Amino acid sequence: MKFALLMYSDPAETAAMSRDQLREVGRKHERLRAELTAAGILVAGAGMGHADQTTTVRLSGGAQVAGPGPLSAAREQLTAYYVLECASSAEAVGVAERIVDFHVTSVEVRHVHDSFGMVEAGAGVSARS
Known part of the structure; x- marks a missing residue:
């Protein structure tokens, strides 16, 4: 099974990291x-x-609108990802x-x-593997 590991961090904290921390x-x-x-x-x-270099495309009033910034204004933002092929969710x-x-x-x-991942009529999606 494939799993995406979506990593989040605070861009302000990342910007404040020392060179040694970045290397680590x-x-x-x-x-x-x-x-x-x-x-x-x-x-x-x-x-x-x-995140400050992100463009988000949204549907607003039936029209597609592109605007600056990430999808959410949360403190933590998506910073990296891995896609893994694992035997189970526990391994991921x-x-x-x-x-x-x-x-x-x-x-x-x-x-x-x-x-x-479109669900067929009448079929459910399991949250856990």
């Missing part, structure tokens, strides 16, 4: 990516651009637990459908 975060993710690759579960992953959560630290303050673990 980089080294941590280099090691983790190498381990996940060696285990054969890393499908993809990347860091995201800063285990990787997420290794990511949370002083920089990445939360990780959302979300199942990735091989299709767009």
Whole structure:
């Protein structure tokens, strides 16, 4: 099963990090990516651009409207992601637990459908694997 691990942090706190802290975060993710690759579960992953450089396209009054900024004005913003091929949600959560630290303050673990996840009439979607 595929899972997206969506990593969130506070852009203001990231901007205030020292060079040593930034290098520490980089080294941590280099090691983790190498381990996940060696285990054969890393499908993809990347860091995201800063939230203040984001454009969000919304539907407003039936029209598509593009505007500056992230989807939500929350303090924590999406900063990076991994897509993993795991045997279970517990395995994906285990990787997420290794990511949370002083920089990445939360990780959302979300199942990735091989299709767009549209539910067939009368079919349900399980929240857990």
